[in-house]
Amino acid sequence: AQSVSQHNHHVILSEAASLELGCNYSYGGTVNLFWYVQYPGQHLQLLLKYFSGDPLVKGIKGFEAEFIKSKFSFNLRKPSVQWSDTAEYFCAVKSYGNNRLAFGKGNQVVVIP
Amino acid sequence: DVKVTQSSRYLVKRTGEKVFLECVQDMDHENMFWYRQDPGLGLRLIYFSYDVKMKEKGDIPEGYSVSREKKERFSLILESASTNQTSMYLCASIRQGNDEQYFGPGTRLTVT
Numbered sequence: 001a002q003s004v005s006q007h008n009h010h011v012i013l014s015e016a017a018s019l020e021l022g023c024n025y026s027y028g029g030t031v032n033l034f035w036y037v038q039y040p041g042q043h044l045q046l047l048l049k050y051f052s053g054d055p056l057v058k059g060i061k062g063f064e065a066e067f068i069k070s071k072f073s074f075n076l077r078k079p080s081v082q083w084s085d086t087a088e089y090f091c092a093v094k095s096y097g098n099n100r101l102a103f104g105k106g107n108q109v110v111v112i113p
Numbered sequence: 114d115v116k117v118t119q120s121s122r123y124l125v126k127r128t129g130e131k132v133f134l135e136c137v138q139d140m141d142h143e144n145m146f147w148y149r150q151d152p153g154l155g156l157r158l159i160y161f162s163y164d165v166k167m168k169e170k171g172d173i174p175e176g177y178s179v180s181r182e183k184k185e186r187f188s189l190i191l192e193s194a195s196t197n198q199t200s201m202y203l204c205a206s207i208r209q210g211n212d213e214q215y216f217g218p219g220t221r222l223t224v225t
Binding site: 006090103 | 148155158205212216219
């Protein structure tokens with residue numbers, strides 16, 4: 001079964017700092033990759049997704065992620081965070097032909113003004 | 114916009130009670146999912162359904178059952194609630210062939 005690893009569960013940083021969250025998955029082959037975000041008290045919502053094509057994908061609110069197939073990774077980045085980026089971030093992977101998403105354990109990100 | 118709604122935002126139940134959590138989606142999605150979310154554990158799949166009256170176990174089905182009598186509604190049932198089922202429960206749906214899951218607001222269940 002697919003498994004997803006996210007490291008550094010708690011991340012604290014100051015506004016304007018750069019953010020990078022790592023995501024690695026276990027199973028090769030064709031995959032669809034997602035980053036979801038959950039702001040305090042809100043729904044989980046999609047931040048960005050990769051299905052095929054350009055491995056560098058851009059999402060909402062200035063986030064981007066890079067798919068590196070050889071490393072089974074899909075790392076999330078933002079060059080300059082804001083206080084409003086305080087949230088929990090989840091990486092998720094779907095293997096081709098499977099309706100299920102495998103989620104990582106999440107990164108709790110706190111941005112200090 | 115896809116809308117996934119859950120019957121309650123907060124629920125408090127006693128140990129041994131039967132608990133029903135309801136989820137409704139309004140976009141005619143074939144697939145529906147129930148997860149529980151716990152701090153430090155991420156989202157874990159309890160059950161999912163890919164069609165009416167069809168269900169499959171996820172990673173942690175013990176202590177839970179589900180019902181899908183209509184396409185838009187997917188119910189999670191705790192036959193006899195226990196304190197270790199205190200958690201946030203999230204419902205999600207997705208159209209067949211479309212890989213983005215849409216989530217409901219969650220139900221925070223406390224079992225005392």
